[in-house]
Amino acid sequence: MNDPVWPEGYGRRMLAQVDSTNAEAMRQAGGLSGPTWIFAARQLSGRGRRGRAWRDPAGNFAASLVLRPAEPPGQAALRSFAASLALHDALSALVPGAELALKWPNDVLLSGGKLAGILLEGSSAGGRMMHLVIGIGVNLTGVPEPGEAGALPAVSLLSETGARIAPEVLLDHLAACYAAREAEFQAEGFAPIRAAWLARAARLGQEVTARTMRGETSGRFETVDAGGNLVLSTADGRRAIPAADVYF
Structure with missing residues (x-):
């Protein structure tokens, strides 16, 4: 090239x-x-x-x-x-x-x-x-x-x-x-x-775990919103997470 x-x-x-x-x-x-x-x-x-x-x-x-x-x-x-x-x-x-x-x-x-x-x-x-x-x-x-x-x-x-x-x-x-x-x-x-x-995201639509200093949240990786937050669909509802380490 x-x-x-x-x-x-x-x-x-x-x-x-x-x-x-x-x-x-x-x-x-x-x-x-x-x-x-x-x-x-x-x-x-x-x-x-x-x-x-x-x-x-x-x-x-x-x-x-x-x-x-x-x-x-x-x-x-x-x-x-x-x-x-x-x-x-x-x-x-x-x-x-x-x-x-x-x-x-x-x-x-x-x-x-x-x-x-x-x-x-x-x-x-x-x-x-x-x-x-x-x-x-x-x-x-x-x-x-x-x-x-x-x-x-x-x-x-x-x-x-x-x-x-x-x-x-x-x-x-x-x-x-x-x-x-x-x-x-x-x-x-x-x-x-x-x-x-x-369009290039890993594990979109699949279960992931977002871990912060305060704890962790698991759910289906639904999207990234307009603010760049990770959006998970969890047993307790939809959660927008601004900062975390994600584990598969």
């Missing part, structure tokens, strides 16, 4: 090594004039949701996108769906036929295992976002140590498909795909992003 054109208006900073691309993105955010990708060939102290460590064997992908959203924080955070869609778009183009799916709120699955994770961080003031950082980690060649009990097993693109994709190549494709999804988000809002995400 043809190499993608780097999207106009997006910067990129290529680093050999960093503690965390998200941490570096937050450090650099104040000095950036526009949306910028922070890429690292090696990430030594990556982070996942709820402060979990994200392990990055050599050859895997680690990058963060710094944005200055115009929307209030809740609306700006819906870009997690745009980011996972863009990653799905990029991987589908690079490895046609790969069995990819999206897991709420922000994981990308391959053949039923966890291939990639996305972490949003940011700063706000007066109800407005100052910066939004979208961190993306992809197991291109290696997988981390087994995670907590009940979590999906980690898989790599190489082990599941035999495809060896250089991290820099994925960055070029991902940047182009994200720019297209961002343009769609700005022009049409969350609705088309939501519809496209649901």
